[in-house]
Amino acid sequence: MSVLTRDEAQTRAQLLDVHHYAVDLDLTGGDETFGSTSRIRFTARTAGDTFVELKPDALHSVTLDGAPLDPAALTENRLPLTLTEGEHELTVTATMRYSHTGEGMHRFLDPTDGESYVYTQLFMEDVQRVFAAFDQPDLKAVFDIAVTAPEGWTVLSNGITEQGEDGRWTAATTPPLSTYFxxxxxxxxxxxxTEHAGLPFGIHCRRSLAPYLDADADEILAVTKACYDRYHEKFDEPYPFDSYDQAFVPEFNPGAMENPGLVTFRDEFVFRSAVTATERMTRAMVIAHEMAHMWFGDLVTLRWWDDIWLNESFAEYMGYQTVNEACSDLFADTWIDFGVTRKSWGYDADQRPSTHPVAPDPEGVPDTASALLNFDGISYAKGASALRQLVAWLGETDFLAGLNIHFKRHKFGNATLADFIDNLAAATDRxxxxxxxxxLRTTGVDTLTPRLTGEGNRWDLAVDRAGSRPHRIQxxxxxxxxxxxLALRERLLLDVPQQEPARLTGPRPDLVVLNDGDLGYAKLRFDEVSEESALRGLSRIPDPLTRAVVWNAVRDMVRDGELAPADYLEIARAHLPEETELAIVQGVLAFARQEIADRYVSADDRPAALAALREIARCLLRRTEDGEEPDLRLTAVRALVDSATTPDQIASWLDEGTVxxxxxxxxxxxxxxxxxxAVLGATDEAAIAAELERDPSATGQEGAARCRAGLPDPAAKAAAWAAMFDSDDxxxxxxxxxALGFWQPEQADLVQEYVERFYDAAIALGDRRGPAMAEAAGRHAFPAYAVDADSLALGERRLADGTMIPALHRKLVDQLDDLARALRVREALG
Structure with missing residues (x-):
């Protein structure tokens, strides 16, 4: 399929002014396809040639101003149009195919009750899988959506929907929207x-999840309403749409999507099992994140995909900040979780060859395929960190004033980075x-290290910077x-680079923590005295956000080969049993399990690493025996299960149904x-089938697939491989x-033959099934546990072939860089 280039989009935007879409979808034609008619009214500013996009199963008819066009003229996903100057109406009727990859119109059959559900995910260029459109973000138009649905179905859309005769639903006319919304x-x-602030609000899920949504409805709606009210305190422009629905949909690829008036979420956020407060806070943050997009993204939209960071960085920052402000009675400080888990995503991405500026140069995003690659830790976590640093430097009052200028000037239109910066500049003297x-135009992570000089009660603090950015930190x-x-003496506000060292009062501090409060974005190191104090007394630092900053620094030391993985585990063993902040416990255990135990230590040292994790988990279990900390206990049980090397204890839990x-x-x-x-070889197909009979839900089907792929049996591995790569079912x-079940460190010898086979299989899959599945293959089906020089060399050779689609290429660049880092860590301190 052809991808849209930036130059093509600019040319088409100069030619066309698109006014209105009438989209009519018929969902009653069976499980494979649906009907689609799109009527587009637009103006050509001059006579010229252009095209409309569509990816049909069958194209039936096309008329331009009442005159038929030849459907055979459709080439790949483009239908050419020759236009005269003036008003036009284009009508396209087609049959479209449902997707099972989370793109376009995804169809899902719920194995629990046999009910079917469909939903759209039209991001980037997937509107073409549903109806004909001039598919680029700066050709906004008004939409009228009509849907004919089977009896008993409810249809949701961007505006309030009403049911008419014969199962036909119509949605209220929208304000101007980009096609992907x-x-x-x-x-x-x-x-x-329910209703809030004079608008209808709704939350929706498939019927089999109804009891779980009912159980959480009060919390979800309370968060939604609190965030809505807080945004109206911050923003001068009122919420711009006629309703606010949130649909939790199955098999959704991203966490959520900011469709105006109808936000879609992955339905794992309807919790059917016990979760921790941190996981509930994450759901709240995603609700706040998507709501922020109603202003930044939906009301004011990027002109081209180089500015996607404006959407995502802003929503990421506002999501964490707004939950912190509006939902403090429900959740702890959200910035702790951001610092421990989310920010490390940005740091890691910024140190790979694939890093890019938060705001890349437009020439660096020449087409939609390259734009799709920028949805990563840079655009989300680093961008949010940069905005947090901006607010610290600018002040929140001026920051919000600039935002409100931006919304007023560009509402229902499109804007660029230059517009955003100009509008911020209008509100400040900085x-x-x-x-x-x-x-925003640079890449990489600066590293900041304290340097103390002096004696007695006269000490100066200088900050050595490896990098080029200015920083305002504490x-x-x-x-x-x-x-x-480790008691706080004081926090100093520093601008780096410094004009001169900061003069301290009193004796030399035992610990200096740069970026205390985590308002900056930089890797941190310690002076010699501080490092000893931090590693020995980490759990005795009173502020959990400061502990999160120190844990991140220690994590980076491991990744950079400056601290042995075994030493990290010893630090965790010393301090996690005393840790009171759940987000820190979860973040440290995740890094220790997924990176250290599975990749950074050798196969010979792995049993000791897993033993250390089990010991930490048992300490946490003992600490929580009184039932006072159920979230911490759940975290400990998960860690103990994941680190088990013998089946006895966890098998007895399964038999008894309880810990x-x-x-x-x-x-x-x-x-x-x-x-x-299954990984340990302590179960079989009969037990998996029995568990699936006990839980035949969609997540049960996924659990069974993972278990079957995890069995240490050549036939099970062959069957799993064939299911992933030899069919498209x-x-x-x-x-x-x-994929998550297939590769296991314990089974390296068993799956060795598949390491080389992965590349041809993944390339073919990407070519057949497109970017979403290619990304899934690169992320989850990559042989990440084959940490050896031969595997790295093989991957680098295949990467150089240049025969794979961009989504897979980008994922393999990242995976191979992570593999090279794991090898360096082993070599540096092995």
Missing amino acids: VCVAAGPWHSIR DVHAWAEQW AGLYDRRPDGE HGGPELDPELRWRILARL LSNYLFTAT
């Missing part, structure tokens, strides 16, 4: 409706343009008390245990579940 979700939804060049000075606590002292085993824990037993979620 159009959304339809149809099926026998379970819905909970040089925002220079800030943008230094922060430096926390801590003294060790007789009881071992002694709690928790009871819900479906998530049962599948987690069974997956680990697996949906996006079942593919991922199978």
Whole structure:
């Protein structure tokens, strides 16, 4: 299929002014295809040639101003149009194919009750899979959506929907929208409706999840309403759409999508098993993130995809900040979780060869295929960190004033980075343009290290910077008390580079923490005295956000080969049993398990690493025996299951249906245990089938696929491989579940033959099934545990072939860089 280039989009935008779409979809034609008619009214400013996009199963008819055009003229996904100057109406009628990859119109059959659901995900260029369109973000138009649906279905869309005769639903006319924001979700939804601020609000899920949505409805709606009210305190422009629906949909690729008036979420956010407060906070943050897009993204939209960071960085920052402000009665400080888990995503991405500026040069995003690659830790986590640094430097009052200028000037239109910076500059005397060049147009992570000089009670603090960006940070000075606590003496506000060292009062501090409060974006190191204090007294630092900053620094030291992985595990063993902040426990355990135990230590040292993790988990279990910290106990149980090297204890839990002292085993824990037993060779197909009969849900199907792929049996591996790569039957979620089970560090010899086979298989899959499945293959089906020089050399040779689609190429660049890093860590301290 042809991808749209930036030059083509600019040319078409100069030619066309698109006014209105009437889209008519017929969902009653069976499980494979649906009907689509698109009527587009537009103006050609001059006579000229252009094209409309469509990816049909069958194109039936095309008329331009009432005159038929030849459907055979469709080439790949483009139908050429020759236009005279003036008004035009184009009508395209086609049959379209449902997707099972989370792109276009995705169709899902719920194995629990046999009900079907469909929903659209039209991001980037996937509107063409649903109806004909001039598919680029700066050709906004008004939409009228009509859908004919089976009896018993409810149809949701961007505007309020009403049901007419013969199953035909119509949605209220929208304000001007970019094509990728159009959304339809149809099926026998379970819905909970309410009203807030004079608007209808609703939350929706498939019927089989109804009890779980009902259980969480009060929290979801409370978060939604609190964030809505907080945004109206921040923004002068009112919410610009006629309703606010949130649909939790199955097999959704991203976390959520900001369709105006109808936000779609992956339905894992309807929790059917026990979750921790941190996971609930993540759901709240995603709700706030998507709502922020109603202004930044939906009301004011990027002109071209080089400015996608403006959408995502802004929503990421506002999501965390707004939950912190509006939902503090429900959740702890959201910035702790951001610092421990989300920010590391940005740091890691920024150190790979694929890094790019937060705001890439437009020439660096020449087409939609390259634009898709920028949805990563840079555009989300680093961009949000940069905005947080901007707010610290600019002040929130001026920042919000600039945003409100931006919304007023560009509402229902399109804007660029230059527009955004100009509007911020209009609200402050600071040089925002220079800030943008230094922060948004550069790549890489600066490293900041404290340097103390002096004696007695006269000490100076200088900050050595490896990098080029300016930083406004706090430096926390801590003294060790007789009881071992590292007590805060003071926090100094520093601008780096410094004009001169900061003069301290009192004796040399025992610990200096740069970026205390985590308002900056930089890797941190310690002076010699501070490093000893930090590693020995980490759990005795009173502020959890400061502990998160220190843990991130220690993590980076491991990744950079400056701290042995075994030493990290010893630090975790010393301090995690005393840690009170759940997000820190979860983040440290995840890094220790997924990176250290599985990749950074050798096969000979792995049993000791897993033993250290089990010891930490058991300490946490002992600490939570009184039932006072159920979230921490759940985290410990998960860690103990994932790190088990013998089946006895976890098998007994599965047999008894409970962990002694709690928790009871819900479906998530049962599948987690069974997956680990499968890897250990302590279960079989009969047990997996019995568990699937117990839980025949969609997540049960995924759990069974993962367990079957995890069995240490050549036939099981061959069957899993064939399911992933030799047919196209697996949906996006079942593919991922199978891939997650297939590669296991314990089974390196068993799957060695598949390491080389991966590349041809993944390339062919990407060519057949497109970018979403290619990305899934690169992310989940890559042989990440083959940490050896031969595997790296093989991957680099195949990467140089240049025969794979961009989504797979980008993912393999990242995977191979991570593999090279794992080898360097082993070599540096092995």
